[in-house]
Amino acid sequence: MEKIVITTSGTLSEIFVGKPWEVAAEMIPERGVAIITDENVYNIYGNRFPLFPVLKIVPGEESKRLKVIENLAEQLLDLEIDRSGFILAVGGGVVCDVAGFLASVYMRGIRCGLVSSSLLSQVDASTGGKNAVNLGEIKNVIGNFRQPEFVICDTAMLQTLPEQEYLSGLAELIKTGIIGDLSIFEIIEQNVTAINNRDSILLSDLVARSVRFKAKVVSKDEKENNLRRILNFGHTFGHAIEMHKSMKHGFAVAQGMLFATDFSLQKGFISSGVRERIINLLQRFKLLEEQYIPVNQVEQHIMHDKKRTGTDIHFIFIEGIGKPLIRTVPVSEVMDFYRQIKTGK
Amino acid sequence: MEKIVITTSGTLSEIFVGKPWEVAAEMIPERGVAIITDENVYNIYGNRFPLFPVLKIVPGEESKRLKVIENLAEQLLDLEIDRSGFILAVGGGVVCDVAGFLASVYMRGIRCGLVSSSLLSQVDASTGGKNAVNLGEIKNVIGNFRQPEFVICDTAMLQTLPEQEYLSGLAELIKTGIIGDLSIFEIIEQNVTAINNRDSILLSDLVARSVRFKAKVVSKDEKENNLRRILNFGHTFGHAIEMHKSMKHGFAVAQGMLFATDFSLQKGFISSGVRERIINLLQRFKLLEEQYIPVNQVEQHIMHDKKRTGTDIHFIFIEGIGKPLIRTVPVSEVMDFYRQIKTGK
Numbered sequence: 001m002e003k004i005v006i007t008t009s010g011t012l013s014e015i016f017v018g019k020p021w022e023v024a025a026e027m028i029p030e031r032g033v034a035i036i037t038d039e040n041v042y043n044i045y046g047n048r049f050p051l052f053p054v055l056k057i058v059p060g061e062e063s064k065r066l067k068v069i070e071n072l073a074e075q076l077l078d079l080e081i082d083r084s085g086f087i088l089a090v091g092g093g094v095v096c097d098v099a100g101f102l103a104s105v106y107m108r109g110i111r112c113g114l115v116s117s118s119l120l121s122q123v124d125a126s127t128g129g130k131n132a133v134n135l136g137e138i139k140n141v142i143g144n145f146r147q148p149e150f151v152i153c154d155t156a157m158l159q160t161l162p163e164q165e166y167l168s169g170l171a172e173l174i175k176t177g178i179i180g181d182l183s184i185f186e187i188i189e190q191n192v193t194a195i196n197n198r199d200s201i202l203l204s205d206l207v208a209r210s211v212r213f214k215a216k217v218v219s220k221d222e223k224e225n226n227l228r229r230i231l232n233f234g235h236t237f238g239h240a241i242e243m244h245k246s247m248k249h250g251f252a253v254a255q256g257m258l259f260a261t262d263f264s265l266q267k268g269f270i271s272s273g274v275r276e277r278i279i280n281l282l283q284r285f286k287l288l289e290e291q292y293i294p295v296n297q298v299e300q301h302i303m304h305d306k307k308r309t310g311t312d313i314h315f316i317f318i319e320g321i322g323k324p325l326i327r328t329v330p331v332s333e334v335m336d337f338y339r340q341i342k343t344g345k
Numbered sequence: 346m347e348k349i350v351i352t353t354s355g356t357l358s359e360i361f362v363g364k365p366w367e368v369a370a371e372m373i374p375e376r377g378v379a380i381i382t383d384e385n386v387y388n389i390y391g392n393r394f395p396l397f398p399v400l401k402i403v404p405g406e407e408s409k410r411l412k413v414i415e416n417l418a419e420q421l422l423d424l425e426i427d428r429s430g431f432i433l434a435v436g437g438g439v440v441c442d443v444a445g446f447l448a449s450v451y452m453r454g455i456r457c458g459l460v461s462s463s464l465l466s467q468v469d470a471s472t473g474g475k476n477a478v479n480l481g482e483i484k485n486v487i488g489n490f491r492q493p494e495f496v497i498c499d500t501a502m503l504q505t506l507p508e509q510e511y512l513s514g515l516a517e518l519i520k521t522g523i524i525g526d527l528s529i530f531e532i533i534e535q536n537v538t539a540i541n542n543r544d545s546i547l548l549s550d551l552v553a554r555s556v557r558f559k560a561k562v563v564s565k566d567e568k569e570n571n572l573r574r575i576l577n578f579g580h581t582f583g584h585a586i587e588m589h590k591s592m593k594h595g596f597a598v599a600q601g602m603l604f605a606t607d608f609s610l611q612k613g614f615i616s617s618g619v620r621e622r623i624i625n626l627l628q629r630f631k632l633l634e635e636q637y638i639p640v641n642q643v644e645q646h647i648m649h650d651k652k653r654t655g656t657d658i659h660f661i662f663i664e665g666i667g668k669p670l671i672r673t674v675p676v677s678e679v680m681d682f683y684r685q686i687k688t689g690k
Contacts, residue, residue, distance in 0.1 A: 073486055
């Protein structure tokens with residue numbers, strides 16, 4: 001079991017990797033708790049939840065809406081949860097995002113802790129305190145930064161994940177390898193079978209490495225003014241594809257990483273050998289699948305991207321595996337390159 | 346002109362009292378600005394706004410809704426306001442609350458500054474970084490704490506306020522006198538005519554005193570864990586009355602102050618002379634008017650009050666004018682006293 005601590009502007013957030021999720025019961029208050037989960041997670045784990053009221057949301061991205069936040073807040077009021085209350089989220093990225101945002105704004109902020117049940121949320125969403133809901137087709141427009149008191153990442157929970165969810169999380173794990181910790185990339189390369197078998201010990205090691213890396217980045221730059229931007233590698237195109245194709249996040253990010261890798265090659269930042277190695281690994285887990293979105297729709301998405309400032313965008317390139325590079329690039333240049341590789345023009 | 350600074354968890358918020366509001370134009374970026382206001386304020390001051398897109402909301406409490414936040418965020422997206430954007434609010438408490446909350450969650454937080462156009466917002470809402478919207482009949486359920494970069498309080502703008510709005514703000518000013526700065530109370534007592542004439546110089550002095558007091562409190566306790574609670578004097582009953590009777594905030598708070606003063610007298614914290622002096626001042630500005638809400642409805646409101654924890658509530662009493670007293674009281678005791686004075690039982 002490993003404990004990783006994130007310290008940001010006076011708050012302390014503890015992330016436990018390799019603990020059985022049921023210990024959450026010992027980390028929450030004796031009263032005033034509401035549990036937020038989705039129907040899928042509830043069906044598998046609900047019978048072992050601590051004995052508190054459970055608020056269920058519909059699984060999937062469509063629950064990331066202000067309307068859902070409003071509805072949950074009404075239920076908290078009905079439960080007479082006050083400012084001393086506590087929200088325990090049990091679920092994947094959507095549940096953690098929704099519950100985290102709700103906790104940050106209900107009564108101007110109540111306590112919260114997360115049990116992170118998907119690989120995607122263990123390696124990404126649940127660490128770092130980003131909470132948000134979508135607006136129309138644009139992801140994460142409404143949200144904030146706020147660290148939960150604790151996050152529990154129990155890799156045994158990953159056994160019950162549907163295959164596509166699992167692979168989706170793997171894409172973010174590979175991303176962390178590409179932008180930060182070469183050892184993650186190498187361990188995945190060398191253990192394809194064990195990873196496909198969801199070996200709990202191996203996964204705990206990988207999740208811990210990923211969380212450790214992310215914790216370091218977030219502790220230095222919680223509000224994404226600079227360094228934290230590297231975590232968005234593959235996300236500029238990823239988000240555009242995700243919303244248009246209703247694709248799972250990791251698959252969309254894999255596409256985005258392919259694009260960012262190609263762009264890095266075209267800029268001369270990496271060799272074709274590095275590109276090859278990245279594409280190979282993504283392909284071994286069937287994460288790449290040709291996706292075409294009309295250029296003008298991609299452009300519209302990028303213009304609404306939070307990473308944009310004015311007519312430029314902070315684009316994350318790489319100089320090698322484990323070596324990210326932040327560059328300000330005109331949106332027009334990104335679009336030109338997209339047009340070039342997609343239409344050959 | 347006076348500048349008062351609030352420092353909280355690393356952020357700095359500057360409040361200017363006595364500056365002409367038009368100087369806001371010099372304090373905002375050259376691009377990426379959206380102005381939020383309401384239709385009334387726009388009709389009076391709109392022709393002198395800086396030349397940026399203006400988003401108008403319907404005047405009044407009904408605009409404090411998540412639906413309005415969502416709608417404004419969509420407009421910001423359409424305007425291509427990105428993370429480097431800036432929201433300038435021009436208006437009273439509702440506009441400042443809505444714009445402040447929007448700025449705190451749009452793209453996970455963008456910059457914002459306020460021109461506070463009503464007496465109520467100058468002495469209360471715009472200082473202190475509390476943002477919120479209502480949920481159903483319960484006030485300020487969804488919100489957060491976040492200081493704007495600047496607040497401009499131009500008392501010349503108070504000339505155009507409807508009488509009831511002006512008096513409503515005066516109630517909060519009297520509250521600040523009662524819980525904090527005896528001099529505010531005395532100046533109001535001694536200058537009833539000048540206050541009725543909205544003497545700009547006198548008002549600037551009073552607003553500055555009030556902001557100075559509030560800034561001191563908020564700098565010590567931004568998140569209302571302790572000291573800041575005193576600012577809620579009169580608000581437990583105030584909020585209950587406000588939502589049920591659609592009464593203006595200050596009038597409801599005046600009623601709440603009457604109740605809290607009576608309760609303080611009953612507890613033996615103050616003499617009947619002190620009570621007399623407070624009631625007299627409130628009556629001179631016609632702030633008291635008999636209001637009866639069924640006991641069970643009051644109880645329901647108090648149970649949803651953010652000041653409640655469990656079955657107790659932090660109730661703000663006084664020991665004299667300028668001397669607040671925070672006490673934890675069972676909700677049942679508060680209700681008993683309410684029943685007693687309202688029904689004589």
